[in-house]
Amino acid sequence: MSALGLTAVLGGCGLTGGSDQVTLKLVAADYGDSAANTSQKYWEKLVKEYEEQHPDVKIDVTVYSWNDVDAKVKEMVDAGQAPDLAQIGAYADYAAKDLLYEADELLSIPVQADFVSQLADAGQVNGVQYGIPFASSTRLLFYNKTLFQKAGLTPPKTWKELAADAEALKAEGVKYPYALPLGAEEAQAETMQWLLSGGGGYTDAETGTYSIDSAENVATFNWLKNNLVGKGLTGPVAPGELNRADAFSAFAAGDVGMLNGHPSLMQMAAKKGVKFGMVPMPGAEGPSKVSMGVADWMMAFKKNGHAEQVGEFLDFVYDKENVLEFSREYDLLPVTNSASTVMTAAKQDADLKPFLEELPLSELYPVGKTSWAAVSADVKQRIGKAVSSGGSPSGILSQLQSTATRAESAE
Incomplete structure (x- = not known):
């Protein structure tokens, strides 16, 4: 994850369409290693498509480098200005303070059911999912x-x-x-x-x-x-x-x-x-039976309400084609079973197949613990x-x- 130190506001049109229009603020991490492949471009395209289909919703996305993004979100939350959505490295602290929506308050049942089970489980605190996996990798x-x-x-x-x-x-x-x-x-x-x-x-x-x-x-x-x-x-x-x-x-x-x-x-x-x-990875007696998995997280803050609009946008974010596009752009593993199935079979993704095969055998950091x-x-x-x-x-x-x-x- 290269740090560009880029701060970019995407699709930030503000409240322009009358009192019924909702603006959702998303803060996201940059997975790119240059201006050419900054995550700004991924979100810009995604937001444009979504806003065309949902004229009553505007998505205001700010992208920060991995060096800065977690701290920026913490500053916003501490100042009482939590974004509607944050795509960052950890969720447990916010869940422990009861600041986050539960995943099943937001996502449709098909989208929830599509997450790779290890990743969905790692998003839980005391059996309740608050962290929604966004990107993953194995070693x-x-x-x-x-x-x-x-x-x-x-x-x-x-x-x-x-x-x-x-x-x-x-x-x-x-x-x-x-x-x-x-x-x-x-x-x-x-x-x-x-x-x-x-x-x-x-x-x-x-x-x-x-x-x-x-x-x-x-x-x-x-x-x-x-x-x-x-x-x-x-x-x-x-x-x-x-x-x-x-x-x-x-x-x-x-x-x-x-x-x-x-x-x-x-x-x-x-x-x-x-x-x-x-x-x-070699083990003491033979190949290691358990690999290490890593995930980054999407989370939704309750502060501004908007659960319905947030949920509809997240259902779009986790559409199979959108997950595939992101995973292929940044050589990351998809967090959904539907996208994983496509990548496992596709010739263009053959280089990622060994990592995909490790994912079901992987164990993640204990991220559910504050x-x-x-x-x-x-x-x-x-x-x-x-x-x-x-x-x-x-x-x-x-x-x-x-x-x-x-x-x-x-x-």
Whole structure:
């Protein structure tokens, strides 16, 4: 997600058609990486089509970069000027304060039923859906085919094979045999991918409570520290200092043997002529049974009323063709079953098929917890120390668990 810092108002016609006309304000995130593909253009086209069919409704859309959009919405809400709709990274705080409509107060039954079940479930707080999934992605292990061929390697299926491949790549002079970005930008993602591959995760599958310092998670980080980082297989930058964007750039430059990536890395690598393959994340004993999924969210604030108009607009936003157009423009996975079915079968979407196949096996961050924001921030700050030379995986995970327990008890 590239930050353009663009602020654009789209279709903002105001109250012009008499007292019966309703203006809905939507604040949305920018998924583009240049002025040419800014999300402004997607919304502009969508809004034009919708307003032509609904002359009594105007949609005023403001698009902000991912660096700014969550903070902008918070400012508006704190000032008592909540937008009707926000398409941002998290919804749980607003749901906890009873500021949001429930999804079934807005959406038609066919639209609600069309969401991919994992994503709809992740939008729930205490069994009620407030977060409406808007975009999703999963992660796969990317590997550089040229470097693998040169070293006579096949893609790994287990941690042991991954470590052996990394040793062979290091012997060939590869700069980052395995890139392990545990820097502050997105350490919570790399961490979760590894925890899941070790049979653990941030939360307990049965109780839903945080289990960050579980035996499985400690074992995973001990393995990472001893078998990858400690043996110099993660490159010249300490994992705690390596951000995802820098790891992706290094992969696109041909300097990385393996790393976890999402669909946007395909375009980056292809543009630089890097030949790559993608396989499920290796696990302790075989390919990981659970992948990491990520979703961004649409939500509707109750402040201004307009539930009927908001619901009708959202039904249009989630029309199959509109979901497909957005997903294809930004190399993201559709959040609806109808669009997923089309993309799974379509030749033009063949490169996304491996990611689509991972989605039903995926687990998302515990985004329904208001505590997750604090836990995620603490993971970003601390987790890199767990694999440093003097670091203690059990000690760091225990500190993170303490943060999680405190944050959860404050919910």
